[in-house]
Amino acid sequence: MRRIPKGLLWVMTAVMGGAVGAGIVMLRSESRTSWSYAAEGREAAAARSELARADYRADDLTTAFRTVAKAMRPSVVSVSTVKHIRPRQGELGRQRARPQVPGQFREFFGDDFPFERFFDMPNPPEGFDQQGLGSGVIVSADGYILTNNHVVRGADEVNVTLSDRRTIAAKLVGTDPKTDVAVLKVDAPDLVPASLGNSDAAEVGEWVLAVGSPFGLDQTVTAGIISAKSRQMAITDYEDFIQTDAAINPGNSGGPLVNLKGQVIGINTAIASRTGGNNGVGFAIPSNLASTIMDAIVKHGRVQRGRLGALIQDLNEDLAKSFNFASTKGVLIGDVLDDSPAKKAGLQAGDIVVEFNGKPMENANQFRMSVAGTPPGTSSELTIVRSGKRQTIKITTDELTDEMATTGPAGAAEESSADFGLTVQTLSPELADQLGYEQNQQGVVITDVDPTSIAARTGLRPRDVVVDVNGKAIRHIRDFREAMAQADTAQGVRLQVMRDGNRRFVFLRSSR
Incomplete structure (x- = not known):
C-alpha cells in the first residue's frame, strides 16, 4: 500500500x-x-x-x-x-x-x-x-x-x-x-x-x-x-x-x-x-x-426575507442600447409575477431599476440582496427608468417563501433564423399544455438551436418561448417572421423569452 x-x-x-x-x-x-x-x-x-x-x-x-x-x-x-x-x-x-x-x-x-x-x-x-x-x-x-x-x-x-x-x-x-x-x-x-x-x-x-x-x-x-x-x-x-x-x-x-x-x-x-x-x-x-x-x-x-415578485437580470451594453438606456448600471425587469407586490405597484417588464430606497442599484445581485434584506411589510421606494423617463414607484414587500418552478417538454410549421441559428414554431394550446403553460399562452417555441450559433452563445435553448421581439408582442410564427424581417440584425434584436414560466430579455446581434 x-x-x-x-x-x-x-x-x-x-x-x-x-x-x-x-x-x-x-x-x-x-x-x-x-x-x-x-x-x-x-x-x-x-x-x-x-x-x-x-x-x-x-x-x-x-x-x-x-x-x-x-x-x-x-x-x-x-x-x-x-x-x-x-x-x-x-x-x-x-x-x-x-x-x-x-x-x-x-x-x-x-x-x-x-x-x-x-x-x-x-x-x-x-x-x-x-x-x-x-x-x-x-x-x-x-x-x-x-x-x-x-x-x-x-x-x-x-x-x-x-x-x-x-x-x-x-x-x-x-x-x-x-x-x-x-x-x-x-x-x-x-x-x-x-x-x-x-x-x-x-x-x-x-x-x-x-x-x-x-x-x-x-x-x-x-x-x-x-x-x-x-x-x-x-x-x-x-x-x-x-x-x-x-x-x-x-x-x-x-x-x-x-x-x-x-x-x-x-x-x-x-x-x-x-x-x-x-x-x-x-x-x-x-x-x-x-x-x-x-x-x-x-x-x-x-x-424573514422581503420579496417583490419580479424576475430581474443584469444589463449588458446591447440590452441597454435596445432600451435607449445610456448605462449598463441598473437592473432590468424581465417579468412581473401575478398577484405580487411588483404587480400591485405597477412595475412592468422592461423597466430598469436604478435606485432602491435612494441607494443606486448597479446589478441584479445587489438589488436581490437589498430586497431580501428588507423586512416583509416594509414600504420601499423604487426609482426606475421606463421608456427613457425616470419615475418613482412605492412598493411594499411581502415575505419570500420557497420558490416554485415549472418544467415541461417540446415539439408544425417552423421558421428558421439563419442569422441567429434558431428554429421556432407557433406555441399551440396543446404544446403550451405540454410545456406547463396556460393553453391561452401565446408566442413561438424554440425547437432547435445550432450549438455553434449566436443564439446558443446567449443561452437560448429548445423549449424556450419567445413572446416579444423588439417590443412587439409575438402571438405566432407570422408575427415572429414580420418582426425579424423589420429588424436590423446587424444592429441587433431584443427578444423577451420565457423559460419555466419566467421571462427574461436576450439580445442577439448578427456577425454577418
Whole structure:
C-alpha cells in the first residue's frame, strides 16, 4: 500500500475540522501563559484605545498588525463540534464513514482532493463520533458568537475555547444556510466582544487580518488585502463575498476578517483551492450581512426575507442600447409575477431599476440582496427608468417563501433564423399544455438551436418561448417572421423569452 504523505493527511483532517467531518482534529497542547482572560481583556482595551485615536495611522504596519492582533485576541474563539454517528440495525460493520462536506464547499477543494480514499472505513459496531473544528468571534458582551453554518451543521455538541484555554459549552441559537451564517451563545463573565465595522465602507486594496484556528492552530493571525468585493461564487443562495489574499485555511471558517482599526468587516467562509490549502483566494461574508442575519435569528428565531415578485437580470451594453438606456448600471425587469407586490405597484417588464430606497442599484445581485434584506411589510421606494423617463414607484414587500418552478417538454410549421441559428414554431394550446403553460399562452417555441450559433452563445435553448421581439408582442410564427424581417440584425434584436414560466430579455446581434 502506498504511504500517505503525512502533511497531506493532516490537511485533509483539518478540512473535516472546518466542516463537521469524520476527521479528528487535535488541538496542540501548549503550555498555559501567565495571562489571564481578564488581563488579555485589559490589554485589548488599551489596544483598542490606541486604534481609536484620531491621530492613529497605520503607516507602521508592524505596529498596526501587532495592535490589531492584541485587540482581537480575547474575542476570537475556536469552535469544536461533535456529531454522534450510530449505525442503524442491519448496517453494523457495513455503513461507511463519509466526510460531511457540503457539495458546494467540496467544489472549492477540487476533484483531486480524495476525501473518500482516506475516510472509506467500516464503522465500529458501537458507532463513533465525528469531530470538527472551526472558528468564531464574540460580538456581544452577553455571549453571542458569529460563525459559519457549515462549521456547526448537524452537530450534537458545540463547544468554544477562549483565548485563555477555557472551554465552554455553546448553545446553537440558530442558523441561516442561505447565507452560511450561524449564531452561538455562551454564558461566561466579562467576555470581550469585537467591534463590528461597516463592510460597505471597506475598499479594495485595504489591509486586513484573518484570525482563527487553521488546522487547529488557535489564535493564528494572517495578513493580506481586500482583493475584490461583491463576489458571487455559487456557494450559498445569498452571497456578496469580500475576496482577500490573507491566508485562509481549513479551520479558519467562521473567524473574523478585520481591518486595521480592529473592526470585524467579514466572517471567513471559503477558499478557492485545488489542494485544500490557501492559494491566496479566500472569501468572507460581509459583516453588514452577517450582522443583519444575526439580529433576525436572535429576535425572531429565523430570517424573514422581503420579496417583490419580479424576475430581474443584469444589463449588458446591447440590452441597454435596445432600451435607449445610456448605462449598463441598473437592473432590468424581465417579468412581473401575478398577484405580487411588483404587480400591485405597477412595475412592468422592461423597466430598469436604478435606485432602491435612494441607494443606486448597479446589478441584479445587489438589488436581490437589498430586497431580501428588507423586512416583509416594509414600504420601499423604487426609482426606475421606463421608456427613457425616470419615475418613482412605492412598493411594499411581502415575505419570500420557497420558490416554485415549472418544467415541461417540446415539439408544425417552423421558421428558421439563419442569422441567429434558431428554429421556432407557433406555441399551440396543446404544446403550451405540454410545456406547463396556460393553453391561452401565446408566442413561438424554440425547437432547435445550432450549438455553434449566436443564439446558443446567449443561452437560448429548445423549449424556450419567445413572446416579444423588439417590443412587439409575438402571438405566432407570422408575427415572429414580420418582426425579424423589420429588424436590423446587424444592429441587433431584443427578444423577451420565457423559460419555466419566467421571462427574461436576450439580445442577439448578427456577425454577418
